Amino acid sequence: MQSQTLVFDIVIVGGGSAGCGVAASLLKRNTSLSIAIIEPSTQHYYQPAWTLVGAGEFEASDTVRDMANCIPKGATWLKAAVTAFDPDSNQVSTDSLGQVSYQHLIVCPGLSLNWDAIKGLKESLGMYGVTSNYRYDLAPYTWQLVKKFKSGTAIFTQPPMPIKCAGAPQKAMYLSCSHWERHGLLNRINVDFHNAGGVLFGVKEYVAPLMEYVNRYGAQLNFNSSLIEVDGPKKTATFQMKDAEGNISIQTKKFDMLHVVPPQSAPAFIKTSPLANADGWVEVDQHSLQHVRYPNIFGLGDATSTPNAKTLAAVRKQVVIVAENVLALKAGLALPSRYDGYGSCPLTVEKGKIILAEFGYGGKLVPTFNWDSTKPRWSAWILKKHILPFVYWRLMLKGREWLARCGACG
Numbered sequence: 001m002q003s004q005t006l007v008f009d010i011v012i013v014g015g016g017s018a019g020c021g022v023a024a025s026l027l028k029r030n031t032s033l034s035i036a037i038i039e040p041s042t043q044h045y046y047q048p049a050w051t052l053v054g055a056g057e058f059e060a061s062d063t064v065r066d067m068a069n070c071i072p073k074g075a076t077w078l079k080a081a082v083t084a085f086d087p088d089s090n091q092v093s094t095d096s097l098g099q100v101s102y103q104h105l106i107v108c109p110g111l112s113l114n115w116d117a118i119k120g121l122k123e124s125l126g127m128y129g130v131t132s133n134y135r136y137d138l139a140p141y142t143w144q145l146v147k148k149f150k151s152g153t154a155i156f157t158q159p160p161m162p163i164k165c166a167g168a169p170q171k172a173m174y175l176s177c178s179h180w181e182r183h184g185l186l187n188r189i190n191v192d193f194h195n196a197g198g199v200l201f202g203v204k205e206y207v208a209p210l211m212e213y214v215n216r217y218g219a220q221l222n223f224n225s226s227l228i229e230v231d232g233p234k235k236t237a238t239f240q241m242k243d244a245e246g247n248i249s250i251q252t253k254k255f256d257m258l259h260v261v262p263p264q265s266a267p268a269f270i271k272t273s274p275l276a277n278a279d280g281w282v283e284v285d286q287h288s289l290q291h292v293r294y295p296n297i298f299g300l301g302d303a304t305s306t307p308n309a310k311t312l313a314a315v316r317k318q319v320v321i322v323a324e325n326v327l328a329l330k331a332g333l334a335l336p337s338r339y340d341g342y343g344s345c346p347l348t349v350e351k352g353k354i355i356l357a358e359f360g361y362g363g364k365l366v367p368t369f370n371w372d373s374t375k376p377r378w379s380a381w382i383l384k385k386h387i388l389p390f391v392y393w394r395l396m397l398k399g400r401e402w403l404a405r406c407g408a409c410g
Contacts, residue, residue, distance in 0.1 A: 008036040010326065011092060011102035013082050015039025015067055018108035018301030018315045021396050024072040025323035028399030037071055038094060040081040044070040045136055046392055048312050051168055051348060052385060054133040054142035055175035064136065070397055085273045087294045104326050107275060107282050108301035109267050111164050117263045124232025129257045133172050145257050146176045151188035152256030155237055157227045159263040160196040164302050164310040167201065167345035167357065169261040177217035178350040191219040194239055196226040203363045206355060209374045213349045227260060266303045281305040287338040289322050296329065298322045308361065309343030317342045320401055342366055346384040354380035
């Protein structure tokens with residue numbers, strides 16, 4: 001342990017897309033700031049491409065870089081994990097570097113994936129046909145399974161909300177079905193989608209076009225159905241199902257392939273902190289992203305209480321809001337920027353076509369481009385596969401804010 005407390009103008013908890021992005025945006029505006037990013041991981045991932053990895057359309061190795069190369073120039077990387085917050089003293093505690101003091105704190109540690117919440121899942125992952133695009137090492141296994149699959153039952157699951165990229169569970173299904181359709185195999189495969197929620201997608205305008213693909217692929221939808229247990233060797237998945245009257249039943253199904261998305265929550269060190277609301281999320285104003293009780297603290301990304309979709313596209317907008325509002329607060333000015341809840345989910349409905357869902361608070365459609373965003377498009381596929389990865393690595397993490405303004409920004 002260091003005996004001397006580290007001191008910075010701004011401390012950022014989390015070195016993912018939100019943490020590195022907001023540090024880059026701050027330093028773009030003021031290079032003299034002393035900024036620390038506290039992050040224990042040595043690798044930095046571009047997770048939106050894992051859906052494409054699972055479909056054989058992207059290399060997993062192209063989605064990862066060394067954290068040291070992603071920390072913005074001018075920021076200090078503290079390779080440690082935050083263990084506690086003391087907002088009254090403007091300090092955070094870490095596991096290996098002692099106390100770190102700040103004038104302003106930005107909290108963006110991302111989500112925790114709770115693999116242990118489903119009995120038997122961890123022991124089965126990567127074997128027995130059990131996979132998930134939500135893990136870097138498993139997305140390639142998804143593609144191995146899909147391309148070798150000739151007949152049988154393929155089950156895809158979605159846990160209770162909130163989760164990051166709520167469309168990703170069904171995107172895995174669509175892309176798998178698209179491959180099987182192209183190879184004349186789809187009529188030999190039973191496709192089941194088990195969704196813990198009650199609707200296919202949370203923004204009603206996109207439900208009808210998505211249902212066209214559900215029907216085209218012959219997928220069976222099961223709503224209010226939560227995966228609770230996996231037995232890999234026996235190739236069985238057990239679901240807790242709730243009917244219209246609220247009655248609970250348990251159903252066990254055989255599978256040949258099982259794509260699982262685990263339940264998700266804020267990290268434990270956030271849930272137990274004074275920064276959390278009753279549900280465990282960093283409690284911020286949904287427009288300013290300023291903490292509701294501690295004015296010198298801001299939050300962004302997946303761990304906050306904002307009711308937007310938890311996507312990288314949302315983070316891309318939020319980094320600008322937080323950077324501008326932190327610097328205004330630091331200068332004693334009114335907070336100039338407001339977040340409108342923008343989120344985007346590029347729904348990969350088939351290989352080569354995407355429905356680019358874009359929406360803000362209340363499900364309001366906020367398309368970036370002058371088109372009908374409910375239509376599947378090849379151009380949106382090009383955007384996701386080729387353009388957005390470049391935007392991420394070369395622009396967003398460098399403080400270059402292309403497509404980073406939201407409609408309600410000041």
